[in-house]
Amino acid sequence: MSINTEMNVRVAAIDQVAEKVKRFRFERVDGSPLPVFSGGAHIVVAMRDGDILRRNPYSLMSSPHDQTAYEISVLRVEQSRGGSAFMHEHVKLGDQLTISQPVNLFPHDVRGRKHIFMAGGIGITPFIAMMDQLHRDGSQFELHYAVRDRNHGAYWRELSERYGNHRIKIYVDAEKLFIPTEAILSNQVLGTHLYVCGPSGMIDAVLGKATSLGWPKQNLHSERFLAPPPGHVFKAELKRSNKTITVGTHQSILEAVEAAGVDAPYLCRGGACGQCETSVLACDGTIEHHDIYLEPEDKISGKKIMICVSRVKGQAISLDL
Ligand SMILES: Cc1cc2nc3c(=O)[nH]c(=O)nc-3n(C[C@H](O)[C@H](O)[C@H](O)COP(=O)(O)OP(=O)(O)OC[C@H]3O[C@@H](n4cnc5c(N)ncnc54)[C@H](O)[C@@H]3O)c2cc1C
Numbered sequence: 652m653s654i655n656t657e658m659n660v661r662v663a664a665i666d667q668v669a670e671k672v673k674r675f676r677f678e679r680v681d682g683s684p685l686p687v688f689s690g691g692a693h694i695v696v697a698m699r700d701g702d703i704l705r706r707n708p709y710s711l712m713s714s715p716h717d718q719t720a721y722e723i724s725v726l727r728v729e730q731s732r733g734g735s736a737f738m739h740e741h742v743k744l745g746d747q748l749t750i751s752q753p754v755n756l757f758p759h760d761v762r763g764r765k766h767i768f769m770a771g772g773i774g775i776t777p778f779i780a781m782m783d784q785l786h787r788d789g790s791q792f793e794l795h796y797a798v799r800d801r802n803h804g805a806y807w808r809e810l811s812e813r814y815g816n817h818r819i820k821i822y823v824d825a826e827k828l829f830i831p832t833e834a835i836l837s838n839q840v841l842g843t844h845l846y847v848c849g850p851s852g853m854i855d856a857v858l859g860k861a862t863s864l865g866w867p868k869q870n871l872h873s874e875r876f877l878a879p880p881p882g883h884v885f886k887a888e889l890k891r892s893n894k895t896i897t898v899g900t901h902q903s904i905l906e907a908v909e910a911a912g913v914d915a916p917y918l919c920r921g922g923a924c925g926q927c928e929t930s931v932l933a934c935d936g937t938i939e940h941h942d943i944y945l946e947p948e949d950k951i952s953g954k955k956i957m958i959c960v961s962r963v964k965g966q967a968i969s970l971d972l
């Protein structure tokens with residue numbers, strides 16, 4: 652069972668904000684206020700796609716103080732397994748959807764003297780709400796935002812107008828403008844915190860550079876919009892539920908578990924929060940760990956699996972579920 656309480660919302664607006672990026676505005680069906688959240692939080696959007704129930708996490712990008720509506724922005728992923736394609740092609744104005752309560756796994760550190768955000772592409776979304784919050788609080792921040800070209804990048808104009816060019820720096824791949832990571836990270840006051848969200852390669856490069864320049868680990872924060880690769884079909888025995896299920900090529904174990912009517916806990920559905928950690932009782936094959944939560948020794952032990960993203964290369968797995 653998810654520890655979330657779900658809420659029914661109506662799609663109040665849909666806007667194409669960049670090539671392949673749509674913004675969705677959700678209002679509560681019963682008109683009551685939505686819960687306050689903090690910048691960096693995400694919700695999980697449930698999508699009924701025929702027989703399939705998809706659940707994808709999306710960062711909230713509206714003002715954390717606005718309880719009348721939540722806004723998310725969704726990139727239409729080229730090789731989508733269904734979720735982002737469903738949001739782009741099937742969700743219409745006035746439709747009803749179910750969303751989870753907001754959860755924040757990527758908050759800013761309130762002790763930070765200054766906050767540096769580095770975003771790549773759609774990784775801009777959590778920072779939009781964070782900057783709104785920091786701006787209201789009078790805190791120091793700056794954004795370094797890399798986009799493929801000016802048509803693909805969402806919100807850069809609005810952000811520059813709102814916060815000024817001294818705080819919002821845009822880098823455009825097509826114009827050969829890249830984030831000068833080393834120069835930025837080499838010249839910061841003590842107590843500065845760094846936040847990165849974007850493609851995995853970018854996150855690894857920025858965090859690696861910060862570490863090599865001596866930044867303390869506790870000042871480094873990142874969020875990955877993890878999209879692990881599909882794999883082979885395999886069986887999963889759910890020992891406590893006394894069921895054996897089939898996990899499809901384009902399905903996570905968590906999705907197959909839910910489709911079988913078994914409740915399993917989750918928060919991020921992206922391999923980061925630890926909520927869906929499940930004990931492995933036996934495995935006929937190799938576990939393909941795609942999460943960033945388990946310690947390397949846990950992964951090697953083969954006794955734990957994060958069922959939202961990891962899967963099995965082999966015939967079957969037996970789980971304590
Ligand atoms: C915390 C968080 C915040 C996010 N915020 C945003 C945002 O603001 N905007 C945005 O555009 N995207 C965001 N994402 C990414 C988003 O949730 C989706 O991954 C993205 O929209 C692509 O989804 P898709 O279904 O189209 O395609 P895919 O990425 O191809 O598929 C994702 C689906 O694959 C399933 N899956 C997971 N692991 C496996 C596996 N090993 N094998 C088979 N299937 C698997 C998942 O259950 C999920 O439903 C966020 C992700 C996270 C974790």
Ligand code: FES
Binds near residue numbers: 918920928942959
């Ligand atoms: S739900 Fe967060 S790691 Fe699986």
